[in-house]
Amino acid sequence: MSLFRLVSDKDVKEDMDIDGYEGNPEGYVREYTEEQHRKSLKRTEDYLNRSVSMEDWCKKYGIMLKFDPVERSEKWEECIYKVEKECDERLAAELKGMGFCFSYWSTKKAVLAKYGIEWDSPATMNPRVMFD
Numbered sequence: 001m002s003l004f005r006l007v008s009d010k011d012v013k014e015d016m017d018i019d020g021y022e023g024n025p026e027g028y029v030r031e032y033t034e035e036q037h038r039k040s041l042k043r044t045e046d047y048l049n050r051s052v053s054m055e056d057w058c059k060k061y062g063i064m065l066k067f068d069p070v071e072r073s074e075k076w077e078e079c080i081y082k083v084e085k086e087c088d089e090r091l092a093a094e095l096k097g098m099g100f101c102f103s104y105w106s107t108k109k110a111v112l113a114k115y116g117i118e119w120d121s122p123a124t125m126n127p128r129v130m131f132d
Contacts, residue, residue, distance in 0.1 A: 043061055046060065046061075047072065048072060050072060050073075054066060054067065054069050054072075065122055065125070065126050065129065066122075066125040066126050067122065067125060068119050068120045068121075068124075068125055070117055070118070070119055071119075073117075075115070075116070075117060076117060079112075079115045079117070082115075083108065083111045083112055083115065084108075086111045087104065087107050087108050087111055090107050090111075091103060091104060091107055098132045099132060100132075101122075101123075101131050101132060102123070102131070105121035105122070105123065106121075108121070109121060
């Protein structure tokens with residue numbers, strides 16, 4: 001099931017009812033307008049719309065880093081939660097400091113390959129960017 005089919009106008013309305021944030025002891029109120037929610041939904045719809053190229057989507061929404069277009073596929077959606085869970089299990093003992101992203105991406109690439117997905121990491125997609 002695709003993410004696009006999971007988000008509805010009802011979800012947008014329900015999200016607008018959120019009025020607090022438990023993590024802030026003084027209480028944090030973040031009020032979103034319906035228009036802000038609609039813009040967020042449109043961004044998600046465009047992301048899932050394969051007729052909108054990665055380059056066009058990034059340009060439209062001010063995203064500077066490229067991502068692998070396979071991340072927008074049904075196949076990706078079908079397995080990504082299992083992949084992330086397996087990555088978490090494999091990397092549980094790893095220190096999550098500087099350079100961890102490379103261990104994580106390498107593990108993610110290997111796990112995705114088990115599902116028949118050939119994936120390029122952000123470092124591969126953005127060769128002129130320095131990652132930690």
